[in-house]
Amino acid sequence: MSTYNRLKGVHDIVPPDAFIWNKIETTVKDLFYIFGYDEIKIPVIESTEIFTRSIGQSSDIVGKEMYTFMDKGGRSITLRPEGTASLVRCYVENGLKWKHSSPQKYYYMGPMFRYERPQKGRMRQFYQIGAECFAAAGPEADAEMLFMINEFFKKLKVRQLRLEINSIGCKVCRPAYKSALSEFFAHKEDLLCNDCCERLTKNPLRILDCKVDSCGQLRKGAPLIVDYLCEHCKSHHERLRELLDKMHLSFNDNPLIVRGLDYYTKTTFEFTTDHLGAQNAVAAGGRYDDLVEEFGGRSTPAIGFALGMERLADLVNMVQVPPYNDNGPFFYFAALGEDAWMYCLSIVNNLDKNITSICGEWTRSLKSHMNKASSLNAKYVVMLGSDEIQKGIATCKRLSDGSQVVIALAHIEDFVKVVQSGGRP
Numbered sequence: 001m002s003t004y005n006r007l008k009g010v011h012d013i014v015p016p017d018a019f020i021w022n023k024i025e026t027t028v029k030d031l032f033y034i035f036g037y038d039e040i041k042i043p044v045i046e047s048t049e050i051f052t053r054s055i056g057q058s059s060d061i062v063g064k065e066m067y068t069f070m071d072k073g074g075r076s077i078t079l080r081p082e083g084t085a086s087l088v089r090c091y092v093e094n095g096l097k098w099k100h101s102s103p104q105k106y107y108y109m110g111p112m113f114r115y116e117r118p119q120k121g122r123m124r125q126f127y128q129i130g131a132e133c134f135a136a137a138g139p140e141a142d143a144e145m146l147f148m149i150n151e152f153f154k155k156l157k158v159r160q161l162r163l164e165i166n167s168i169g170c171k172v173c174r175p176a177y178k179s180a181l182s183e184f185f186a187h188k189e190d191l192l193c194n195d196c197c198e199r200l201t202k203n204p205l206r207i208l209d210c211k212v213d214s215c216g217q218l219r220k221g222a223p224l225i226v227d228y229l230c231e232h233c234k235s236h237h238e239r240l241r242e243l244l245d246k247m248h249l250s251f252n253d254n255p256l257i258v259r260g261l262d263y264y265t266k267t268t269f270e271f272t273t274d275h276l277g278a279q280n281a282v283a284a285g286g287r288y289d290d291l292v293e294e295f296g297g298r299s300t301p302a303i304g305f306a307l308g309m310e311r312l313a314d315l316v317n318m319v320q321v322p323p324y325n326d327n328g329p330f331f332y333f334a335a336l337g338e339d340a341w342m343y344c345l346s347i348v349n350n351l352d353k354n355i356t357s358i359c360g361e362w363t364r365s366l367k368s369h370m371n372k373a374s375s376l377n378a379k380y381v382v383m384l385g386s387d388e389i390q391k392g393i394a395t396c397k398r399l400s401d402g403s404q405v406v407i408a409l410a411h412i413e414d415f416v417k418v419v420q421s422g423g424r425p
């Protein structure tokens, strides 16, 4: 037991979990790039107003879960509880719309903070990867985003996720639906949970995704949004469904996917799994056609999503076998003495970045180097001391069968490349 412990609801990511996280992040960077996304780094702290105005006062996030404090200058600051509001603030503030051709696509990754009761898969500091596609009004953008997320899961070998989609309408058609819902639940007010009683006046849509059993029972027979969508929202949703069919991306229509945030319009979606105990969303998002304007930008329809790293890492952990760090370095450089070590470092530094090499500490004996190399699962060990440097040679040993060759230091980089590409030393 150490003297100091981490706070409730936060965690340390240590190997081998850290390897999985790296693998996920690398997959994001490679794949999202193909779809035209650039990374944006957004700050962890923002003015509280960024979130209260966009996510909405009636949401659980703003109502109960934000880490908000006054800084020494008397400003109200909040640790970001999600990424979209910051991204939109950043998009408008930096005039990103006018710098690139449409649509503009960005992704982000990093920790988010919500003061929740910690439970499995739900932390107070949690890590999200999210992407936003700005200035894209048509359902094609929705379809492309869903396709990309699906490809991403495929690359990580995470399967059997269910895609559920819905449309929650727009500012034209949603008010009528909201009042139909209020009317429907008004008779049952006594039976609703406390939260839902509040939602009844603030945002009755949220009653639809209440997790309390009794509220679930009361939903039966509630009016469905699909009957209230305006022509524009209806055709958007129909076209999205058509495109998903064309892409062979299977999905379910689920009228209960309303998401807990006020800024969504039209399409909402979730990728869910039941491999982590209760049914859980691994990735979720939706369209927010009015949010950029609310932040002072020009009217810019947009869509985005975020996925939870902790849940995804658990899923990847289930389908992939350790070690996750691609079986260790290809070359382990065993330097005997500091001169040799400095020599090795300069070689390793100059090697092609695709060749994984590690330089062992110079304080090790040869035996200790060999133990370290095999514990790392290295393929070859290149051994040299100051004698070898003077003679201009080194010995290279293949760990799988113990065979070794003497190589000329002048040509070591060529040698390493030949071996790495599958040639024989």
Ligand SMILES: [Zn+2]
Pocket: 169, 170, 171, 172, 173, 174, 229, 230, 231, 232, 233, 234
């Ligand atoms: Zn509409």
Ligand SMILES: [Zn+2]
Pocket: 192, 193, 194, 195, 196, 207, 210, 211, 212, 215
């Ligand atoms: Zn409820």
